[in-house]
Amino acid sequence: MSDNLSEMLAAPLLPLREEWVAPDYQEEAAHARALHDEDPDLYWEWVAKQHRWQRPWSTLRTGGFGDFEYYVGGRINVADNCVDRWAEDPQTRDKPAVIWEGEPGDSRTVTYAELADEVGRFAAGLSSVGVRRGDIVAIYLPNTVEAFVAIHACNRIGAIYTILFSGFSEEAVRSRLAQxxxxxxxxxxASYRRGHEVPLLDTLRAARADLVEQPVTIVFDRTGHGVALTDGEVDYAELLAQQTVSAPMAQMDPNEPAFLIFTSGTTAKPKGVVHSVGGFLVGTWANAHWQVGPQDRDVYWVAADVGWLTFPIQAVIGGLANGMTIVCYEGALDAPTNERFYQICEKHAVTKLLAxxxxxRMLRGLGEEINHAHPLPLLKLVTAQGEPLDSETFTWTNEHLSGGLPVINAYGQTETGSTWTYPIYGVDPLKAGSAGTPVPGHTCAVVDDEGQPVPVGVKGNLVITRPFPTLARSVWKDPDRYKETYxxxxxxxxATSDEAVIDPDGHLWVLGRSDDVINVAAHRISTMEIEEAVGGVPDVLEAAVVGVSHATKGTVPVAFVRLTQDAPSDTVDTITKTVPQQLGKYVQLGAVYVVDALPRTRTGKTVRRLLRDVATDGRPSGDTxxxxxxxxxxxxxxxxxxxKQNSGAQG
Incomplete structure (x- = not known):
């Protein structure tokens, strides 16, 4: 094991400050863990009982990996549990469900009663244009109230939705529509991004042109410019206005498909991962319940794009299933100024944040002057997921943002449908960089390539050892690919296809994709370990490390780094010396590239596979x-x- 990994695993547990403790959650978490210890299915029975069922289930679970079902015989509706149950309650009907802000500064607040009305009427509108239970509805929207409405309108009538990321290219949209x-x-x-209009409708029109069957297109006039509709297009506002009553609430089998989410493709065709109605609902309720700890008067900002599964998990389904108030922001977090993030927190009195x-890392890089100018006294939790959280950024957030607050680092995947390992809010101690321990209802192991468990402190393959409700049920139109892949x-x-290690305190450290575990001179090391070493060098704001083929060493790591403005001229030399000092002489960086920014998705994930392409072939070869x-x-x-030209000339 490298010295750097040893140092990571030796990180101390950080007990919660007294003001961070949630006594009610301590008692409830203890009960949930006791149920799990007796039988995880008893825990999932308790979770299901927190919801409103149209018909009770007869059998809690049948089958195993690849063919399991939960709550067999029951009937439930997601929209009913996320919207209508709160709209019908006199204590919550006028509570804000969604607080929306557009990048230009326009805003709108929608109560649960108002959301229920719009969902019900838009569901009727979908029915009026021919959408039936089991039909697919593609949602190609930015972060808007209409995205919440469209998703729950589909849930209400039993249509299967699929969200297309609003940053997709024409070809990416076309391939997903075709599938x-x-x-x-x-x-x-259109949507607004960094002061520009992103022409979604134009992209869709080009993408759908080659489809055999042309879908009905419902157009929301986001910009207010007025839209000249073509054949087969319907105005969203007019369709809504034409409906005088809500569509009936469908009674859904909890194991029916609720939605598809396509994994991003490189050379392979994207997979349409299928999640279920009841499983996704109960699992995401539990996810938000333990990770965020919903409390009275919380305002929860999920700073993610609706096209990233985190947003449906934490906001559209899990957040609303808990009756929370959700902040939904359309644009970039640093536009038009670097203070935008702080301004949104202040304007909407945000108490909890997911990002x-x-x-x-962006906030850390902005410097202490901006942070001190915006103390954010109401903010009491930050939770992070989507990629590994380095210890330096954890520590800065934990100690400096809002004067110091708990940082919950969570891990999950598109296929797991939720994050499933993290410290429970207000209950569990924290540890810089770790993903905590599996929450109730989930079990895992770290195994070698033969499937045998490895000792504590030894890296291996992370696997999940028992089904749970939010786990994907299939790949759309390709069940064999589902079973073969996972x-x-x-x-x-x-098989998560991630590498991980469990430390002596039982905390799980996810080190990155197994295919990002590189072999340097016959030694296996994860790129996350190298990123930790690089990121620990003073004046390094951010690092992304990829492996590049090498004739003699097999693979060499290459680092892309973003530095502070005042970084000394010898910082690159310091980086190249530090990595072998911390990790071993065999880990020599093949190159260090100082960049002004790293390529990201709109949800903030660094696209390392494209950096690998560029470092290897000089250009991106995968989906951009x-x-x-x-x-x-x-x-x-x-x-x-x-x-490379300069290196060749010098050689």
Whole structure:
């Protein structure tokens, strides 16, 4: 084991400050863990009882990995539990459900009663244009109230929705439409991003042109410019206004498909991962319940894009299922100024925040002057997920943001449908960089390549050892691919394809994708370990490390780094010396590229596979449709090309 990993695993437990403790959650978490210890299915029975069922289930669970079902015989509706149950309660009907802000500064607050009315009427509108139970509806919207409405309108009538990321290219939209074959598409004319209009409707029109069956297109006029509709297009506002009564509430089998989410593709065709009605509902309720700890008067900002599964998990389904008030912001967090993030927190009295680690690194990089100017006294929790959280960023957030607050680092995947390992809010001690311990209802192991458990402190393959409700049920139109991808390698377990290690305190450290575990001179090491070493060098704001093929060493790591403005001129030399000092002489960086920005998705994830392409081939060869600012990638291509030319000339 490298010295750096040893140092990570030796990180001390950080007991919660007295003001961070949630006594009610301590008692409830103890009860939930006792149920889990007796039988995880008893825990999932308790979770299900927190919801409103149209008909009770007869059997809690049947089957195992690849063919399991939960709550067999029951009937439930997601919209009923996320919207109507709160709209019918006199104590919550006038509570804000969604507080929305657009990038230009326009805003709208919608109560649970208002949301229920709009969902019910839009569901009737979908029915009026021919959408039936089991039909696919594609939702190609930015972060708007209409996205909440469209999703729950589908839930209400039993249509299967699929969300298309609003940053997708024409080809990315086309491929997903071709696979999903939607009966209808809900789209905005455009969205705002960094002061520019992103033409969603134009992209959709080009993408759908080659489809055999043309979907009905429902157009939301986001910009207010007025939209000249073509054949097969319907105005969202007019369709809504035409409906005088809500659509009937469908009684859904909890194991029916609720939605598809397509994994981003490189060379392979994107997979349409299928999640279930009842499983996703109860699991995301539990996810938000333990990770965020909903409390009276909380205002929860999920600073993510609706096209990232985190947003449906934490906001649209899990957040609303807990009766929370959700902040939904359309634009970039640093536009038009670096203070935008802080301004949104202040304007809407945000008490809890979810963001990708990249957002926290951005805040850290802005400096203490801005942070001190915006003390954010109401903010009492930050939770992060989506990519590994480095210890430096954890520590800065924990000690400096809002004068110091708990930071919950959570881990999950598109296929797991929720994050499933993290410290429970207000209950569990924290540890910088770890993903805590599995929450009730989930079990895992770290195993070698033969599937045998490895000792504490030894890296291995992370597997899940028992089904749970939010786990994906299939791949759309390709069940064999589902079983082969997730269950073939380790029979009797779900393969996450991530590498991990468990420390002596039982905390799980997810080190990154197994294919990001590189072999340097016959030694296996994860790119996250190297990123931790690079990120610990003073004046390094952010680092992304990828492996590049090497004739003699097998693979060499290459680092892309973003530095502070005042970084000394010898910082790169310091980085190249520090890595082998911390990790071993065999870990020598093949190159260090200083960049002004890293390529990210709109949700803030760094697209490391494209950096690997550029470092290897000089250009991106995979799908670039999810990259927010392609100019960032172009600048990196030019930088790497110039560096290689200079190296060749010197050689």
């Amino acid at each position: 999903a074959e939607p009966k209808a598409v809900v789209v905005a004319d 990708a680690p990249t957002v926290l 269950f073939a390698r380790f029979p009797g377990a779900y 449709s999810a990259v927010e600012d392609i100019a960032v990638l172009d600048r990196i291509v030019e930088l790497v090309s110039r560096a």
